Amino acid sequence: MQEHEDQPAWRRQGLTDAEYARIVELLGREPNELELGMFAVLWSEHCGYKHSKLALRRFPTQGPQVLVGPGENAGVVDIGEKFAVAFRMESHNHPCAIEPYQGAATGVGGIIRDILAMGARPIALLDSLRFGPPSDARSAHIAQGVVEGIAGYGNCVGVPTVGGEIAFDPVYAANPLCNVMCVGLIDKERLTRAAASGVGNVCILVGQHTGRDGIHGATFASGELDAESESRRPSVQVGDPFMGKLLIEACLEIVRQGLAVGIQDMGAAGLTSSLAETAARGGTGVDVEIAAVPQREPGMTPYEVMLSESQERMLVIARPENVEAITTICRHFGLNAAVIGRVTEDGLLTVRLHGEVVGQVPVRLLTEAPTYQPAAREPAYLRSTRAPASLPVAGAPGEADLLLQLLRRPTIASKAWAYRRFDHQVQVRTLLLPGAADAAVLVLRESGMRKAIALATDGNGRLCYLDARRGGRLAVAEAARNVACVGARPLAMTNCLNFGNPEDPEIFWQFQEAIAGMSEAAEALQTPVTGGNVSFYNESEKGAIYPTPVVGMLGLAERAELCRGIAPPAAGLEVLLLGDVQGPADESEVWAGSELQALLSGTGPQGVPADVDLRLEKQLQDLLLELYEAGAVAAAHDVSEGGLAVALAEMALAGGVGLDVTIPPAGWLSPRARAFGEWPSRVVVVLNPGEAAARALALLRGSGLPWVRLGQTTAAAELQFEIPGACTDAAGESASGPVFRVTLEAVKRSYYSDPFTSAEGEV
Amino acid sequence: MSRGRVGVVIFPGSNCDQDCIWALEQLGFEAVPIWHQSLRLSGLDGVILPGGFSYGDYLRAGAIARFSPVMQAVAAWAKKGMPVLGICNGFQILCEAGLLPGALLPNLSRRFQCEEVYVRVENTATAFTRSASPGMILRLPIAHAQGRFFAPPAVLAELERNGQVVFRYTSADGTRRPESNPNGSVNDIAGICNREGNVVGMMPHPERVVHPLLGGEDGRVILLSLAGVLERVL
Numbered sequence: 001m002q003e004h005e006d007q008p009a010w011r012r013q014g015l016t017d018a019e020y021a022r023i024v025e026l027l028g029r030e031p032n033e034l035e036l037g038m039f040a041v042l043w044s045e046h047c048g049y050k051h052s053k054l055a056l057r058r059f060p061t062q063g064p065q066v067l068v069g070p071g072e073n074a075g076v077v078d079i080g081e082k083f084a085v086a087f088r089m090e091s092h093n094h095p096c097a098i099e100p101y102q103g104a105a106t107g108v109g110g111i112i113r114d115i116l117a118m119g120a121r122p123i124a125l126l127d128s129l130r131f132g133p134p135s136d137a138r139s140a141h142i143a144q145g146v147v148e149g150i151a152g153y154g155n156c157v158g159v160p161t162v163g164g165e166i167a168f169d170p171v172y173a174a175n176p177l178c179n180v181m182c183v184g185l186i187d188k189e190r191l192t193r194a195a196a197s198g199v200g201n202v203c204i205l206v207g208q209h210t211g212r213d214g215i216h217g218a219t220f221a222s223g224e225l226d227a228e229s230e231s232r233r234p235s236v237q238v239g240d241p242f243m244g245k246l247l248i249e250a251c252l253e254i255v256r257q258g259l260a261v262g263i264q265d266m267g268a269a270g271l272t273s274s275l276a277e278t279a280a281r282g283g284t285g286v287d288v289e290i291a292a293v294p295q296r297e298p299g300m301t302p303y304e305v306m307l308s309e310s311q312e313r314m315l316v317i318a319r320p321e322n323v324e325a326i327t328t329i330c331r332h333f334g335l336n337a338a339v340i341g342r343v344t345e346d347g348l349l350t351v352r353l354h355g356e357v358v359g360q361v362p363v364r365l366l367t368e369a370p371t372y373q374p375a376a377r378e379p380a381y382l383r384s385t386r387a388p389a390s391l392p393v394a395g396a397p398g399e400a401d402l403l404l405q406l407l408r409r410p411t412i413a414s415k416a417w418a419y420r421r422f423d424h425q426v427q428v429r430t431l432l433l434p435g436a437a438d439a440a441v442l443v444l445r446e447s448g449m450r451k452a453i454a455l456a457t458d459g460n461g462r463l464c465y466l467d468a469r470r471g472g473r474l475a476v477a478e479a480a481r482n483v484a485c486v487g488a489r490p491l492a493m494t495n496c497l498n499f500g501n502p503e504d505p506e507i508f509w510q511f512q513e514a515i516a517g518m519s520e521a522a523e524a525l526q527t528p529v530t531g532g533n534v535s536f537y538n539e540s541e542k543g544a545i546y547p548t549p550v551v552g553m554l555g556l557a558e559r560a561e562l563c564r565g566i567a568p569p570a571a572g573l574e575v576l577l578l579g580d581v582q583g584p585a586d587e588s589e590v591w592a593g594s595e596l597q598a599l600l601s602g603t604g605p606q607g608v609p610a611d612v613d614l615r616l617e618k619q620l621q622d623l624l625l626e627l628y629e630a631g632a633v634a635a636a637h638d639v640s641e642g643g644l645a646v647a648l649a650e651m652a653l654a655g656g657v658g659l660d661v662t663i664p665p666a667g668w669l670s671p672r673a674r675a676f677g678e679w680p681s682r683v684v685v686v687l688n689p690g691e692a693a694a695r696a697l698a699l700l701r702g703s704g705l706p707w708v709r710l711g712q713t714t715a716a717a718e719l720q721f722e723i724p725g726a727c728t729d730a731a732g733e734s735a736s737g738p739v740f741r742v743t744l745e746a747v748k749r750s751y752y753s754d755p756f757t758s759a760e761g762e763v
Numbered sequence: 764m765s766r767g768r769v770g771v772v773i774f775p776g777s778n779c780d781q782d783c784i785w786a787l788e789q790l791g792f793e794a795v796p797i798w799h800q801s802l803r804l805s806g807l808d809g810v811i812l813p814g815g816f817s818y819g820d821y822l823r824a825g826a827i828a829r830f831s832p833v834m835q836a837v838a839a840w841a842k843k844g845m846p847v848l849g850i851c852n853g854f855q856i857l858c859e860a861g862l863l864p865g866a867l868l869p870n871l872s873r874r875f876q877c878e879e880v881y882v883r884v885e886n887t888a889t890a891f892t893r894s895a896s897p898g899m900i901l902r903l904p905i906a907h908a909q910g911r912f913f914a915p916p917a918v919l920a921e922l923e924r925n926g927q928v929v930f931r932y933t934s935a936d937g938t939r940r941p942e943s944n945p946n947g948s949v950n951d952i953a954g955i956c957n958r959e960g961n962v963v964g965m966m967p968h969p970e971r972v973v974h975p976l977l978g979g980e981d982g983r984v985i986l987l988s989l990a991g992v993l994e995r996v997l
Contacts, residue, residue, distance in 0.1 A: 151875050155906070156816040158778025242776050242819025332798075334775060421875045423906040425971050425978075426814075428782045433978070443976055445785060560976060 009033070013040035014223065019370060026365050034303045034351060034359040038366060041269035041307060042276060045536050048369025051502035052534040055512050058519045059529040065491050066528055073117040073194055073265055075530020076186065077492045079556050083444065084188045085453060086120040089128075089181035089496045089552040091535035095237075096178040100145025104178050105153035105239040109311055111182040112159060113265035116248055116314070119192030119255040120184025123427055124442055125154050127164035127180050128457040128496065128550045129418075132173025134410050134755040139168075142176050144756075150180070151421040156241035157248065161422035162430055163440035164457050167411045168755070169598075171461070174540030179496040179533075181552040183455060185446065190255055194264040196275075196317045196343045197282035201261055203275065203341040204323065206330055207247045207313040210271070211296035213237050214309025224501060224539040243312040246333040251314055253329050260326075262317040272306045272366075274315045275341070276349055280367040282317075285348040288341035290358070302351055302358045317343065376512055377505035385466055388588035389607025391672070392600050399645070399675060399723070400740045402596070406642040406676065407649060407747060409595055410755035417754065436654060437565035438482040438638050439555065452560035454488030456553045461498075461546030462593035462605045468510040468547050470611045472517025477612045477680055478640060479553035480525045484621040485636045485683055487563040487628040488555030490525060495532035495551050500544025502536045510547040518549060524614035525621070527553065562628050566637040567654035568686040571715040573634055574693055575661055577644070578700075578707045579620040580681040582667045583674070584610040590669065590677025595641045610679035616705075617681045623705050624683060632687055632696035639682035645675040645721060647684050648710070649747050652719050658744065661711030662722040671723040686713065717744040765793040766990035767808035772837070772853075774799045774828045778815035779850065779970065786970035787811075790986050799831040809846040809890070809989045810837060812853025814906070814968060824867065824909045825855035834860050846890035846989055847962045851907055854954070854964030863955055863964045864922065865914035867907075871947030875908040879978075880945050882930040882953045882967060883937050889929055889960040894988040900937045901930075901981040903967035905945060910966040912948040912955070922955060930954035930965055 010020040013036065023039050024030055031039060042048055049056070061069040067084055068076035074088035092107025108125060115122045127150055132139030143166075154161045159182070196203065214237035254260050262282070264274040271288070279286045290302045296310070316337075318326055323339060330337035344350070349366060351359040397405070406412055419434040429442040431452055439456035443449055458479040464471025480490040495518065500507040522529055538545045557563050568575075583590060591597045592607025627633050635655065639647040644663060652659045663674050687693040700707050714720075722739045749760040769792045773780045784794040795807065804810060817828035828834070834856070841847050841862055849857035857863045870876055884892050884899040895901075914922060922928055930953040934943040944951045946966075954965030969982030 148874075155875055155908075156776070156778075156819060158815060240819070242816060242821065245776055245778065245816070245819075420878055423875070423877050425877065425904055425906065425968070426778055426782065428785060428971050428974075428977055430978075431976055449974065449976060 009036060010040065013037065014044055015040050019043060022370060027361070032359060034306060035361050037303050037307050038272045038359065038361060041272055042366045043369040047269050047273055049534060050369045051372050051374055051536060053371045054373050055515050058515050060519055060523050061528050061530065063492065063526065063528040066530055067191065070529065070531045073114040075492065075494055076118060076191060077530060077554060079451065079453065081447065082187050082189065083447065084186045084191060085554060086115050086118040086184040086186055087181065087494055087552065087554055088114050088531050089179055089494045089550065090533045091496050091498060092178045092180065093175065093498065093535050093538055096142065096146050096176050097174065100142045101149040101152065102238050104146040104149030106237045106311055107178055107180045108150055108153040109239045109241065109244050110265065110267045111180045112157065112244065113267065113314060115182045115184035116251050117192065117194050117263045117265045118184065118186060119190045119263065120186040121252055122159045122182050122184045122248065123429060124183040124440065124455060125159050125161045125180060126440065126455055126457050126552065127161065128459060129164065129166045130172040130177035130461065130548060131168050132170055133168055136173060139173050140756050146176065146178050147418045147421060153239050153241045155423040157245045158426050160424045160426045160430055162424050162442065163434055163455060166415050166418060169461065171546050174542055175538045175545050177498050177548060179550050181457060181494065185444065192255055192260060192263050193281065194278050195262045195281035196278035196284050196286055198261055198319065199284060199343055199345045200320065201317055201343040202320055202323060202339050203286060203288065204316040204318060204326060204337050205293060205313060205340045206250065206316055206337050207335055208240065208243055208310050209294045209296040209336065210305055210308045211310045212300065212304055212308060215304060215307045224537045237309050237311050239311050246335055247312055247314060250330050250333045250335050254316060254326055257325065259322040260316050260318055264315040266313040266315055268309065270306065270308045276363050276366040278315065278317060279349060279363040282343065285344040285346040285350065285363055286341050287344050287350040288352065290351060290353045292338055292340040294336050294338050302353050306351060374502050374508040375505040376509040378509055379506035385606055386608055389591040389597060390588060391591055391597065396600060398740065400742050402676060403645050403649060403742060404746055404750040405599060406595055406646050407750040408753050409599060412595060412642050412646060413755060414752050416752065431560060431563055432486065432565045436567060438485040439488065441486050441563045443560040450560060452488065452557040452563055454483045454486045454555040454557060456482035457550055458482060459548050459550035461548035463609045464514055464548060465546040466593050466605050467608050468513035469517035470609055472514035472549055473521040473612050473614070474609065474680055475549055475551045476518050476521035476525065477614065477617050478638065479551040480527055481621060481638050481683065483553050483555030484624045485638050486565065487625065487633065488557040489625055490527045490553055490555045490621065492530050493522060493527045493551050493553045494530055495549060496535065497532065498535045498538050498545065498548040498550065500537065500539045507544060514547055514549045521614055525618055562631060564633050564635050565654065566635055566651050568635045568651060568657050568713045569655060571657050571713050573689060573713045574687045575659065575710045575712055576685045576687065576707055577710050578623065578683050578685055578705060580613065580616055580679060581664065581706045581708045583669050583677065583679050585667060587669055587673050590673050590679050594678040596676045612680040619705050620681050620683060623703050626699055627685065627696050630695045630699060632692040633685060634688045635686040637684045639684060641678065643676040643678050649719060651684060652744060653747050653751055658714035658716035659711065659719045660714050662724065664708045665724060671725050675723055719744065719747065766791040768793045768795055768806060769989065770795045770797045770804055770807045770810045772797045772799060772810065772812050772833055774817035774831055776815055776817045776819055777813050779813040779968065783811050783813045783970045786973045786982070786986060789973050790983060797833060799833045801833050802836055804836050804840050810840060812849040812856055814851030814853060817852055817856060824852060825859040828856045829860040838862060841962050844959060844961050848891050849964040850968055850970065851966055854966055855909065857962065857964045862962050863957060864918050865912055865955065867909050868911040868913050869909050870911055876945055877906040878945060880905050880967060881933050881935050881943065883933045885931055886926050886929045886956065889956045889963050891963045891985050891988045892929055893991065895984045898937065900933065900935065902979055903969060903981055904971050905967050907966055910948065911946045912952040914949065919949060923950065925958055927955050927958065928952055929956050929963055
């Protein structure tokens, strides 16, 4: 998006000629500068969802557990008794490309306020991050800055960062992804909606003064990144977590005392969007006085005040008689609270300056951005990537070397370099620490330490690039599986859909396909979509990112004490593999988009990834939960990047135990495919000893679910893998024989290598 | 039956206040939240300054909170020999307020660090360690960016001579090793007390480990010391 002074004002603000003509037609006149600005931000892709709205209708959103579905600040799910959980995920990709620290910090602040708007106390943060290779200096700078920004805001504001995922690929070098999920806990009776209802009620602006920062941030997020993006640094806002913390406490106190009719975060498009959205939800109008808005600097125009994206502000709608009590609460926390307007019945957003109307637009026109059904066309690149993937065999190292090399891959290796900088324990709910489990587990102290919620984020851009529909299915299935792996039942999901320019038919095709795949899996696994976020225009001069839908899954465990991580607690325990032990009939599918392919091929992703059998997946997750209820599970781990051998090595390392396992024959797959190939619906389970193991075996035998015994944990500081049939590989060379061994120490050195320096065992 | 009434001071930006209140209640204490503008501490058996980022840690951790009205009351209370525990940011505030010697500098890593550490109890004569046994090893979490204890050589020598070092970072077996010190604290110091032993400051968070589901119970002995309850912690 280039800025040229000679262009008409609407184009400079990101509106097309046709959109401008429509505004003139709807208004029956030309909008003034302020009105045009309000239309430009609310009709931006970021706020108006104009290219995505129709496609998003495909998502299943219903379920008895869903209390609030899409359209609010966050989805809300019933978890039994008086408790509900609010959760949502949002992207802050473009700001992070330009100013990583503040981009990430304000992303955290913004999503926390979305949760707060539901009346919920924010209790956890998760991050799904994508960066270019850590060996690339700029990518390393972005990765470090984003992680520091998340830490800087999240730690200070006192919300633990409990999990997430980080993956690296050159495709994200110029356009990193920073998706942040926040989760909040509410007493169902205190659930708050962001609606400006009740004519005569007042609008109170709470928090930070309004400054000139972040004007047109939403429009910035709705264009591609180009050489001029750097000059848009002023479009990135600056966060103040201290103010954010005070805002949390003040708003929760307002909610606790039942003083608010509605609460709305002030995020993208600032006052314009929060006033228009709350009025639209309430079916009302709002009359706002600019002079009443506390301003950070003199001389701000109504345009600047209405479009400012200054952080740490909330809009509270309240009955006039409660203004004093709200002001008192805010003053207690040292916060501003200013009455800036009132709710009207005329359906208009009226902006005044010292009483004089300076802009007036029907709310409905602002919030009902035009919707487009963009053209979709199967991408041309698929013709070449669909050719079956094979692995270069000649000269490839032996199995033990491959395992250690895979463990060192930045996407697989320990993320301790990041999560150690996050306070993951504040609020004392964290049952399993980051790195110790497939999902974060938070015990609800409020339930007397009985219930726990599990949270996971997942998304694999490489797989979606090769097959967006399968990739969408795989992302949902893996997120749900991760939640089931800790012993929680998947309940509902949110998402963040990161794609390129939707006006490119090939990109829009990916978008539609991914949504279709995600929807199919969400239906099969009974995890409705309660909301989400779309981030388009993730492109740079080097092209679009991989289509990267990220799933945020919420699960519930009724008995917190049974939840387990990936670490086997002792030697001598049985190790089983549950689920799709056979694998796909076509071996090329287990290499497509895999880490081993990325390691050995040196080119981009190739092939078609293995699909997920959703019936088998559901059966697997249900049985896993039955095993948990029987008290049989000592540890469980999803098999994902790097395949079975990597999953087993990660478990051994986490538990500090040895392993003696046989990687079983599976269909027609080669020994190497069985060890390192990637296909879904597999979980490694370590059983508790004695009676519990017997109960588990009885359950398994009666279930009809495929499973196989792999071996057992040992007291040796060594992992021994036997792969029957692996006497020689296909080329007849570099045979490692049917048995290979690696020491726990070697696994540790590789897994804990520093991705930024490649130094082993440094993290 | 309450084990005692313990005040938990809440500064703007404190974020472990509710955790401390919960932990105290788990252990049978009555916890009383005290807003930082309070001028009096009455009817209490002990006071905790919790962790967090008081005033956003702007300027320097604890540097602004020391001017809060409640700190005059805390100083007067401490002078009377009443028990005061500063955890993490609370420790930083106690140092800034001059109720404990030394200062807490940015970690050697220059980063926020959240991890488990082992500390050895060096002094069991304080208000918050009297239920512990000498040399006891505790596994506790840390979460801070400015936890590197520093004191000038003369002050440090005096601290050591008087036995004012309460906790020292060690390995799991209790031996002092360079890699067991997470932040570069001088003499591996994780916590200290005043000469009288009624004011204790520590960087690790005992309130986070008082329940078996939450990664251990090694924090109990510290909080229970306040009630003079002798509890064996393995």
